[in-house]
Amino acid sequence: MRVYLDHNATTPLRPEARAAMTEAMDVAGNPSSVHAEGRAAKALIERARAQIATALGAEDADIVFTSGATEAAALALGGRGLRGAAIEHDAVRSWVAEDLPVDAHGKVDLDDPAGCTLQSANSETGVLQSLPPGLAVSDMTQSFGKLPCDFAGSGLRMALVSAHKLGGPK
Structure with missing residues (x-):
């Protein structure tokens, strides 16, 4: 069995990240659109922005993807x-x-x-x-x-x- 130890280069995808990506891919809207689907897509992005801002000790508006x-x-x-x-x-x-x-x-x-x-x-x-x-x-x-x-x-x-x-x- 091979063991991967080069986590400074990259890490394996965590199950939580995979689940979040799947959830995001299932949302059909364009986040720039004002209809319900667009607002749903934008909400996912803004939730991620807020989570990262919290982890960094920053303001939501400071996060650029x-x-x-x-x-x-x-x-x-x-x-x-x-x-x-x-x-x-x-x-x-x-x-x-x-x-x-x-x-x-x-x-x-x-x-x-x-x-x-x-x-x-x-x-x-x-x-x-x-x-x-x-x-x-x-x-x-x-x-x-x-x-x-x-x-x-x-x-x-x-x-x-x-x-x-x-x-x-x-």
Whole structure:
């Protein structure tokens, strides 16, 4: 029997996620439509938005759904001229200047949080970063659902998360 241990890369789909996806696929309406079917579809999306906001300690209106963290990185980082470190995920490094120093322990030193992005946890080394108040963006893909998160209290402006890291769809 083979045992899957690479949960930092992706996790198996949880039964609850499968059930939620099946429920959503059985709703025929377009969430932008005003008829009953559309309102039912929109209600599912808004319920999911509220659940994620609660888990992150954020406001419902702060949650933007994308196809995954790579798309979220492009949306959050593209054209903003932010700085990052060479240890960031490829999806983040594609959009930032890689000029933040990393010490021998894998910790990133940043002098201007408002102009930087910083991952909360590294998928390969396991190093956890201290996220300073006012940080522009944090890739929280590896830590969301595993470590406590208080988005509103953190001073973060934006965070990236991905469902497939904690039992959701890829």
